[in-house]
Amino acid sequence: SKDSDHAVVVAVASRAVFEPGAGGGDGVYAEGVAFPLLQALQKVNERLLEENSAESLLFDIVLITTDSQQQQQSSQLISSTKHYGLEVSRFCFSTEEDFSESLLKNNVQLFLSTDRNEVSQTSQKGVLSALLDEYTASCPSEQLRVLLCGDAVIRPDTNPTPASRQAAQSFSARLGKMRQRFGMSDSPLSITLMTSCGGRDSCGGALQTLRSLGISADEAYCLAGAPQGPILSVLRPHFLLSDGFSGLED
């Protein structure tokens, strides 16, 4: 059961979860790039409930669709979800205009999409959003891997506002709390910090900031100017969040 006060609501664009238009046979959609991400979120819930069957700090997964074509096939969307055993608590169908409001109304704490424009818009409306792209894992994984970028300018087109910084921090704090439910090894959730430009003080400061938010990073990478590409291809996070973790004075 999911207590709405404690659930972490994650909305994913259905276009990212299922291949648009592609038939998976039997009238079911084929798996999209965010499919493994959903499975990983679900795995975290399963493990949380294993630790404590009365756990209320769980992921609450919402599929959101603006694509009018997918909306017409809403029953196919729902049956595909059932077919793959995905635990989706809600389906939201929204127009492009109402999209961000819809997210806010549903108390979405994180929105994930493969559409850069969509992410940019929702971000500007104050919804914590992350783009799923070539850096983020689309291969199946036992563990949900989240990357927090300390000082990175990974998404130059998003401007961190104080509100979005706050949203990033509070979301991450909840992730941190979830992480604490598990021991050092064999956790279904792994939190990694990366700083790109600053030196050890910058990364050390970011780690301290995380710690003050109740987040214990499993891994940390201080690149100090080294290129990000190689490490991202090794880390393969399911999604990454920037801003909100800078250890330097703003």
Next chain:
Amino acid sequence: MSEMKPSDVAAAEDSSEEQDWNAAKTFFDSLKSNKPRPPKPRFAVSIAVSSRTLFNMVAERKIYEEEGVEKYVAFQVEHENEPLKPGPAFPFVKVGLRTSLFTHFQLAFNLSDLTIERFCMTGGKSPIGYLEAYMTNLYLSKDSDKVTEAIEAGIAAATVFMPEKESELSDTQLRVAFDGDAVLFSDESEIIVKQHGLDTFFEHEKHFENQPLAQGPLKCFLEALGKLQRKFYSKNERLNCPIRTFLVTARSAASSGARVLKTLRSWGLEIDEALFLAGAPKGPLLQKIQPHIFFDDQMFHIEGAKDLGTIAAHVPYGIGQKYHKGKLIEQPAKKE
């Protein structure tokens, strides 16, 4: 390395254990100053060191092994503002940094191990992916499994040992010593010695004198050092070159030395000094050379070096791993 903001140097009591720490920090901070430094090569060698080789963490390791990972982490957090004592790789890295030869990054388990600009905390996972991603020229660790994995992935790697005594090492010139067979070269000749004896070995080497040996796991690191050296040579800095390399081999110059030198030449590599011991112990000679690190594939030589104060690094490669002092090691039952 990126530009750093000036950081506050924490006030530290001047105990003898912390003098090394302060000295290292001063060297490190001096990299930010405008004082004239040796010409900075555009090509820098990338070294990855584990926290246990950079610092002396014997006590911490004991906690990890005896009380488990959670207690280890708790201990580290509790002591995170205390500086760590230097470990075996410390002089090597210190001088490499000071002479601007290395960019490097550190692999550590826990956040309190931070002191270097670029680092990775992999939470105990295999570092091989990262080593490859950042084109590491040399990986130093205490973990022989990880080192073996790195060698199999084509990365020069070794497990570093703390010497029994301290020695006076140069602050201005990085001195690196290598064994020949199964380190710079493959173990093909060593196999002949182990399986057919010395006489066959001598005959074989003379016969194949002009055929280069195959390369060994540390050849690429020597090559990287050579590239750096050439930068200094091209600026007429040969006499002041801050790197000096040594070959320290049990081969004898007369009977089997030529093949080694010809192999190096065929690779286009130079070694500054080649020392042929003809089977004599390496310890005393190394004591004279005083390298910041000495690479060998045989634990027998590593121990000999350590006993006389040389920082020795074991390369777990080749036929030498199956023997100890010339005798085949009984393989112990694998621990489950």
